[in-house]
């Protein structure tokens with residue numbers, strides 16, 4: 499596994515925590531509208547990168563400065579689950595703080611495995627569209643414009659299952675969030691919020707939900 503050559507200190511990504519943000523360079527299945535990472539991290543991989551060993555060495559030396567380590571992408575869960583587990587096991591051994599994983603939700607099975615193995619304390623998942631009311635054929639254009647993919651029923655089921663997984667995980671360190679894409683009407687965001695609140699109520703969960711403003715670069 500390779501990582502972006504700068505490990506980033508952030509105070510915003512996890513409220514009340516000093517977090518070390520690590521971008522994986524393994525790619526992403528999606529190509530979302532306005533993705534800030536696409537050119538630099540996904541389409542054109544930097545020549546200089548850090549390895550797992552670099553990360554372990556950094557955490558051994560400077561890990562005490564952070565409350566949490568956040569693995570982002572691209573899509574962090576795109577790698578083989580064995581490699582991800584091996585990495586997170588090592589991080590657990592070296593680092594005393596929390597482990598946070600961000601994901602678009604495509605890899606629901608891998609997410610469940612990480613939770614079952616106790617390797618993740620918080621999951622930040624994007625709900626980019628109201629998947630529950632969209633049809634993979636009739637609404638193809640919406641998926642294409644927002645997520646850059648051609649959907650199918652299985653993909654939609656995976657995305658919705660991942661949302662449920664996070665809601666059931668129900669840690670204060672979890673987040674379900676949506677970017678307020680300027681190409682979507684308000685009703686899309688109302689639908690997403692309603693859905694998340696219904697699922698939270700169903701699972702008696704307090705997972706925070708955030709509607710984040712779209713950031714123009």
Ligand code: SF4
Pocket residue numbers: 526527528529530533534535536571572573602
């Ligand atoms: S899932 Fe995230 S990293 Fe991947 S294209 Fe979309 S915004 Fe970019």
